[in-house]
Amino acid sequence: MRLPAGVRDWLPHELARKREIEQQMRAVFGRWAYEELQTPIIERFDVLERGLGEEATELLFHFNDRRSTALALRPEMTTPVARLVSTRMREAPLPLRLAYIAPVFRYYEQPQEGRMRELTQAGVELIGAAGIDADAETLFMAIEGLDEIGLRDARFDINDARIVDGILEGVGLGGDAAREAKELLQRRNLVALRKFDRPALVDFAQKRGRHDAIAQARSICRTPASRAALDELDAMLERADALGYRSRVTVDFALLRDLEYYTGFLFEGYVEEIGFSLCGGGRYDSLLPRFGFDVPAVGWTAGVERLLIALERRGKHVRRRRHRVDVLVAGSDVVAARERSAGNVVRYAGSQLSDEALVDEARAHGIPRVLIALDGTVRELRVGPRVGDLPVPRTPSNWDAR
Amino acid sequence: MSKPPEAHVDGLTIAMPKGALFRDAAERLRATGIEVPHDVGRKLTVRTSDGTTLLFLRPADVPAYVEFGSADCGIVGKDVLWETDRNVAELADLGFGYCRLVVAGRRIDRYHEGAPLPTFLRVATKFTRSAESFFAERDLPVELIPLHGSVELSPLVGLADLIVDLVATGTTLREHDLVVVEEIAESTARFVVNPVRFRAKYEAITALLDRLATVAA
Numbered sequence: 279m280r281l282p283a284g285v286r287d288w289l290p291h292e293l294a295r296k297r298e299i300e301q302q303m304r305a306v307f308g309r310w311a312y313e314e315l316q317t318p319i320i321e322r323f324d325v326l327e328r329g330l331g332e333e334a335t336e337l338l339f340h341f342n343d344r345r346s347t348a349l350a351l352r353p354e355m356t357t358p359v360a361r362l363v364s365t366r367m368r369e370a371p372l373p374l375r376l377a378y379i380a381p382v383f384r385y386y387e388q389p390q391e392g393r394m395r396e397l398t399q400a401g402v403e404l405i406g407a408a409g410i411d412a413d414a415e416t417l418f419m420a421i422e423g424l425d426e427i428g429l430r431d432a433r434f435d436i437n438d439a440r441i442v443d444g445i446l447e448g449v450g451l452g453g454d455a456a457r458e459a460k461e462l463l464q465r466r467n468l469v470a471l472r473k474f475d476r477p478a479l480v481d482f483a484q485k486r487g488r489h490d491a492i493a494q495a496r497s498i499c500r501t502p503a504s505r506a507a508l509d510e511l512d513a514m515l516e517r518a519d520a521l522g523y524r525s526r527v528t529v530d531f532a533l534l535r536d537l538e539y540y541t542g543f544l545f546e547g548y549v550e551e552i553g554f555s556l557c558g559g560g561r562y563d564s565l566l567p568r569f570g571f572d573v574p575a576v577g578w579t580a581g582v583e584r585l586l587i588a589l590e591r592r593g594k595h596v597r598r599r600r601h602r603v604d605v606l607v608a609g610s611d612v613v614a615a616r617e618r619s620a621g622n623v624v625r626y627a628g629s630q631l632s633d634e635a636l637v638d639e640a641r642a643h644g645i646p647r648v649l650i651a652l653d654g655t656v657r658e659l660r661v662g663p664r665v666g667d668l669p670v671p672r673t674p675s676n677w678d679a680r
Numbered sequence: 681m682s683k684p685p686e687a688h689v690d691g692l693t694i695a696m697p698k699g700a701l702f703r704d705a706a707e708r709l710r711a712t713g714i715e716v717p718h719d720v721g722r723k724l725t726v727r728t729s730d731g732t733t734l735l736f737l738r739p740a741d742v743p744a745y746v747e748f749g750s751a752d753c754g755i756v757g758k759d760v761l762w763e764t765d766r767n768v769a770e771l772a773d774l775g776f777g778y779c780r781l782v783v784a785g786r787r788i789d790r791y792h793e794g795a796p797l798p799t800f801l802r803v804a805t806k807f808t809r810s811a812e813s814f815f816a817e818r819d820l821p822v823e824l825i826p827l828h829g830s831v832e833l834s835p836l837v838g839l840a841d842l843i844v845d846l847v848a849t850g851t852t853l854r855e856h857d858l859v860v861v862e863e864i865a866e867s868t869a870r871f872v873v874n875p876v877r878f879r880a881k882y883e884a885i886t887a888l889l890d891r892l893a894t895v896a897a
Binding site: 486530548552 | 773874878882886
């Protein structure tokens with residue numbers, strides 16, 4: 279009677295917290311005029327491979343159907359959305375602003391906190407829009423998203439995938455060496471990067487800052503693409519400053535995202551006390567063309583469970599709102615139905631309980647009114663909590679009540 | 681003992697390895713100006729006058745403390761990083777604590793001179809992960825026997841044909857008439873940091889990194 283590793287149940291009070299965060303994110307998506315959509319949990323293996331690249335298929339839970347079609351559970355939402363947009367939404371006027379709040383699945387050999395096999399992603403895709411306006415929209419929306427759930431000190435690091443290519447070219451690394459260096463840069467393994475004997479590369483791996491860091495990068499980056507990217511980061515910082523985000527947005531040239539489809543602007547949001555990022559995203563202009571639809575796109579996504587962990591560490595979840603019940607009804611389906619149609623939440627107690635048992639039940643669940651219907655008459659009892667006897671029912675869903 | 685502060689609050693929290701690496705690690709941190717006590721005794725944590733918090737941990741536990749951010753950074757042997765595979769950023773090779781991870785066998789078996797290995801090979805080790813990937817890369821079928829100490833005994837009493845173990849000076853091998861069959865990798869102490877904390881405490885961490893590099897030179 280055990281769960282597989284890396285997945286979890288959500289008890290009612292836990293799910294209530296998760297839903298609250300999802301609602302807050304949904305509200306932010308709505309304010310930015312994004313529309314929510316849904317895709318199947320199961321995709322064809324080849325579709326996911328096409329979007330994510332061969333390496334990322336190691337992350338997939340995959341299996342065959344009875345006709346031996348290779349299928350897999352989606353490990354993220356960007357590829358399914360790209361598939362959908364490039365097929366059924368091809369004729370829709372661009373740009374498209376799409377949002378999702380959905381479970382995704384990853385095959386981790388050793389799942390742990392922040393690396394669960396089932397997780398919920400809340401994110402958006404802005405499809406058919408190139409350039410810094412679209413990039414900025416995703417970053418500022420993510421900042422508002424984390425603000426909305428109460429992480430108002432979350433910080434955001436930005437970078438551009440074109441810059442690392444400019445740096446690697448600038449220090450004379452190509453081919454396999456460049457690929458390896460990129461991986462080491464992402465993990466910020468300075469020890470291994472030093473073995474390339476390119477001091478500038480090691481310098482970059484630890485370079486964070488603002489306009490100063492960008493200016494320094496200009497002395498190494500010569501490719502037009504990387505220089506354009508540096509100009510855009512400069513402009514992005516200025517736009518962030520104007521919104522009052524000066525202390526929250528920093529350039530980090532070692533910031534690279536796991537998935538290979540990113541082509542430009544990148545960012546990650548985090549809070550100091552949690553060892554992994556809470557949200558992130560970037561530009562992936564090469565993804566939709568892989569599905570035969572040649573349009574640019576940018577997006578971001580947040581891990582809902584990670585947001586919950588961050589809030590919980592701060593003791594911000596304590597607002598454990600119990601499920602509100604307005605009235606406890608005994609003895610009459612008709613009375614209960616009348617109360618429900620009046621807009622009340624009704625708990626129905628059947629027909630066999632004594633006054634005392636009904637009051638106990640109401641008190642245990644914080645229900646203020648009891649209606650007892652007997653032989654055509656209805657009696658109402660008012661129930662207040664006994665002093666020093668606040669209702670904490672000893673039911674399994676409250677086992678961790680403290 | 682004062683209450684251990686939370687790592688994200690102010691000064692750096694540094695995870696230090698007890699045991700073989702401790703003296704050198706303490707020496708190196710002292711050279712950067714951190715007052716590491718000479719005698720830690722049974723203390724688990726110390727707060728120095730400059731606001732640094734030191735955690736004294738079993739070496740194998742250092743990566744977990746750093747990955748989850750209970751420590752901002754730490755000092756740990758590369759051998760431990762191989763075994764734990766935690767998500768920490770390796771910022772500096774501190775040079776001390778040199779040792780090699782090797783495959784070793786009995787001299788009389790002559791595996792080191794190319795004698796054929798048994799078809800059903802048994803390998804005893806404390807370094808299961810490293811040993812597993814070493815033999816997997818060579819497609820060698822082996823029965824790995826995880827042990828927790830005195831691995832050098834196992835070939836002498838027929839428990840294993842080979843061992844995978846750390847060798848510093850080679851004395852232990854020689855004493856038991858064991859010889860290195862193949863070297864897997866070299867290990868030294870590393871300065872590691874939590875990836876998010878690197879960003880959040882950038883100034884403090886890079887300053888410490890620079891001082892560590894200067895005092896080593």
